[in-house]
Amino acid sequence: MPLTLEKQIIQLQNQDDAKTRNEIIKAYEPFILNTIVQLKNAYIQIENDEEFSIGLLAFNEAIDKYDEARSSFLTFAKVVIESRIKNYWEKESRHSADSLDANQNAKEELMAIDNLEKTMILRQEIHQLETKLEIFGLDFNKLADASPKHRDSKKNAIDVGIIASKHDDIIQKLYLKRKLPILLVSQKTGASIKVVKTNKFFIIAVIVSIKENLTSIMEWFMNEN
Amino acid sequence: MINKGLLVKLNKNDAIVMSDHGRFERIILRDNMQIGMRIQFTDDDLIKSTHNRKEFVMNAKTKIISAVAVMAIVAVGAFGYPLINQPNEKAIAQVDQALEVADVIEVAETMNFSAIVTVDINPSFKLSVDEDDKVVDIKAMNDDAKTIKVDDLVGISVENAVELIVLRSNVAGFIDSTDLDDDFVLISVANVNEEDDDEVESEQAEKILEAIKEKAKESNTLKDVTLAMTKVDEETMNEAEKNSLIAGIMNFTDSQNMTVKEFFEDEDNLNKFLASNDVIPQDIENKIKLMSEYLDDLDDSTMNKETLDQAFRASKDTFFEAKEQFQQANDDYKAALESGDQATIDEAKENLDAAEAYKDQMEQAKDDVESIKEVLKSIYEGDDSSEMKDQEKDELDKIIKRNLKEQEKLEAEEQRRIEKQIKEELKREEEQKKLEEQEKKDEENNV
Numbered sequence: 057m058p059l060t061l062e063k064q065i066i067q068l069q070n071q072d073d074a075k076t077r078n079e080i081i082k083a084y085e086p087f088i089l090n091t092i093v094q095l096k097n098a099y100i101q102i103e104n105d106e107e108f109s110i111g112l113l114a115f116n117e118a119i120d121k122y123d124e125a126r127s128s129f130l131t132f133a134k135v136v137i138e139s140r141i142k143n144y145w146e147k148e149s150r151h152s153a154d155s156l157d158a159n160q161n162a163k164e165e166l167m168a169i170d171n172l173e174k175t176m177i178l179r180q181e182i183h184q185l186e187t188k189l190e191i192f193g194l195d196f197n198k199l200a201d202a203s204p205k206h207r208d209s210k211k212n213a214i215d216v217g218i219i220a221s222k223h224d225d226i227i228q229k230l231y232l233k234r235k236l237p238i239l240l241v242s243q244k245t246g247a248s249i250k251v252v253k254t255n256k257f258f259i260i261a262v263i264v265s266i267k268e269n270l271t272s273i274m275e276w277f278m279n280e281n
Numbered sequence: 282m283i284n285k286g287l288l289v290k291l292n293k294n295d296a297i298v299m300s301d302h303g304r305f306e307r308i309i310l311r312d313n314m315q316i317g318m319r320i321q322f323t324d325d326d327l328i329k330s331t332h333n334r335k336e337f338v339m340n341a342k343t344k345i346i347s348a349v350a351v352m353a354i355v356a357v358g359a360f361g362y363p364l365i366n367q368p369n370e371k372a373i374a375q376v377d378q379a380l381e382v383a384d385v386i387e388v389a390e391t392m393n394f395s396a397i398v399t400v401d402i403n404p405s406f407k408l409s410v411d412e413d414d415k416v417v418d419i420k421a422m423n424d425d426a427k428t429i430k431v432d433d434l435v436g437i438s439v440e441n442a443v444e445l446i447v448l449r450s451n452v453a454g455f456i457d458s459t460d461l462d463d464d465f466v467l468i469s470v471a472n473v474n475e476e477d478d479d480e481v482e483s484e485q486a487e488k489i490l491e492a493i494k495e496k497a498k499e500s501n502t503l504k505d506v507t508l509a510m511t512k513v514d515e516e517t518m519n520e521a522e523k524n525s526l527i528a529g530i531m532n533f534t535d536s537q538n539m540t541v542k543e544f545f546e547d548e549d550n551l552n553k554f555l556a557s558n559d560v561i562p563q564d565i566e567n568k569i570k571l572m573s574e575y576l577d578d579l580d581d582s583t584m585n586k587e588t589l590d591q592a593f594r595a596s597k598d599t600f601f602e603a604k605e606q607f608q609q610a611n612d613d614y615k616a617a618l619e620s621g622d623q624a625t626i627d628e629a630k631e632n633l634d635a636a637e638a639y640k641d642q643m644e645q646a647k648d649d650v651e652s653i654k655e656v657l658k659s660i661y662e663g664d665d666s667s668e669m670k671d672q673e674k675d676e677l678d679k680i681i682k683r684n685l686k687e688q689e690k691l692e693a694e695e696q697r698r699i700e701k702q703i704k705e706e707l708k709r710e711e712e713q714k715k716l717e718e719q720e721k722k723d724e725e726n727n728v
Binding site for chain 1: 313699
């Protein structure tokens with residue numbers, strides 16, 4: 057029978073095992089993220105993940121400090137994480153008033169500006185994409201509703217879109233009929249008809265992004281893979 | 282799993298991200314969101330349905346069994362071991378059924394269907410199914426069907442939905458599974474073609490029929506009935522709906538108001554149907570086997586009473602122990618009063634109060650166990666049609682509420698204690714840091 061989380065934590069306290077510890081932390085990363093996000097009621101941005109690091113440290117701390125007599129480990133861990141995050145916020149607000157390290161502040165500001173710039177560029181491209189997708193009767197809401205439930209073949213959809221965009225006959229038919237020529241796409245890309253059918257809206261979005269030269273969005277598709 | 286997402290749209294009630302798996306997801310709206318932002322999110326942030334509410338289907342019995350299970354878990358704290366050791370198979374099956382239904386809570390966000398399945402017994406249902414064979418919509422097609430709850434079946438696989446429809450029709454009395462007559466369930470499946478996909482003929486209808494056949498091999502519910510299965514085309518399906526006919530038999534008979542039962546009673550019809558379709562007869566051996574097992578179960582229900590008796594005795598012992606402790610604390614308090622020493626008196630009073638509270642708690646717990654025993658007894662000995670008395674239901678509700686409240690109180694106290702501890706620790710750390718900085722400054726000054 058598998059051990060409960062609480063038992064595993066106690067075991068780690070008695071005899072630390074880096075592998076198990078890391079596995080547990082990794083497994084509960086979503087929990088840690090959720091705890092912070094719910095505390096803030098805001099999402100954590102990818103470039104600003106200082107808070108997440110603190111959350112990880114706090115979770116690790118909770119592993120060391122958990123007492124068997126307490127209620128569930130996760131309840132305990134949640135409180136530790138929230139306390140550490142709140143503490144970090146207090147320090148941050150005091151920090152900006154102090155400006156002890158001008159260099160550090162400048163660096164952070166530059167990064168923030170960089171980030172903002174990137175956001176603005178992406179926003180422009182996203183609006184352009186939205187406009188272009190209207191031609192096909194598509195909008196982001198429709199794309200969200202049509203997203204298939206299973207986790208599998210999604211990476212394929214991006215690849216299919218990229219390859220498809222290189223074939224002029226596919227592009228012609230697409231813009232002419234305002235619909236994805238499923239059979240043709242399947243033939244030219246090697247993807248099964250089922251995959252093409254299931255992801256047809258997304259594939260259209262990829263093709264349009266490529267054709268309209270929305271490079272930042274393209275970067276997003278490719279990098280985060 | 283932590284996902285990365287690019288925010289592409291902000292709606293009134295949600296936001297849409299393009300995730301790093303190349304999917305567009307709806308997520309919960311939070312503060313400070315801007316289009317173009319790149320964020321991290323988890324499955325908990327996903328919005329799975331436009332309703333976001335979970336609906337459970339439980340008949341009275343299942344509700345009670347689940348409630349008792351909750352009680353048992355809550356009461357474990359007091360007694361140290363579970364009260365229900367070897368639950369009745371049937372009870373488990375019903376809880377499982379409730380859980381299976383409750384498990385699948387995704388309501389499809391779109392009428393994105395690629396096949397239609399109609400189930401005709403006497404109640405008639407129309408199920409719209411998507412490409413993954415999941416039900417995205419269910420419609421009751423006649424008055425009898427409207428009496429059966431089906432809205433919670435949206436989101437589950439079509440074969441499971443069919444099984445549950447048959448089960449509920451059985452429970453509702455539209456099928457009599459205790460006799461050995463044939464109860465026909467007609468299942469008709471049609472592919473729905475979109476205009477631009479007529480290059481490719483879907484094989485989904487066959488797939489669905491196969492899935493149902495497979496399910497029928499292992500499902501007691503489906504083995505109890507005679508399954509007539511047929512594939513029809515989309516036009517037939519649409520015509521049937523328009524004229525309130527039954528799609529599966531429309532092409533075999535001209536009669537307008539024939540029920541499935543009437544149709545198959547006529548051997549000619551049956552043979553015509555069989556010529557191009559499958560009929561899976563009910564599994565009579567299985568039925569007889571199940572019925573005798575159920576009868577055996579009833580006899581075995583004394584086993585469960587024994588376990589409960591044990592728990593009851595244990596709770597009684599604990600209660601008597603608590604009572605003794607209370608007596609002792611009372612005596613100590615009296616002695617303290619005589620000694621006249623205020624400190625001793627205060628301490629003794631504190632102990633007395635604690636002992637009394639504990640005694641009351643244990644007494645309550647003992648009574649609770651006794652009540653549970655009574656409830657379980659009536660369930661195991663009762664038959665399907667008997668309903669729990671309202672009074673007993675109220676009792677059980679009260680017990681559960683009370684236990685949950687206490688649980689919440691304990692957890693809140695625990696929470697507060699931990700927070701206090703951490704605050705103190707943080708303070709100490711701060712002070713430590715300040716001391717170190719001060720030391721550093723002193724050193725620099727001296728140099």
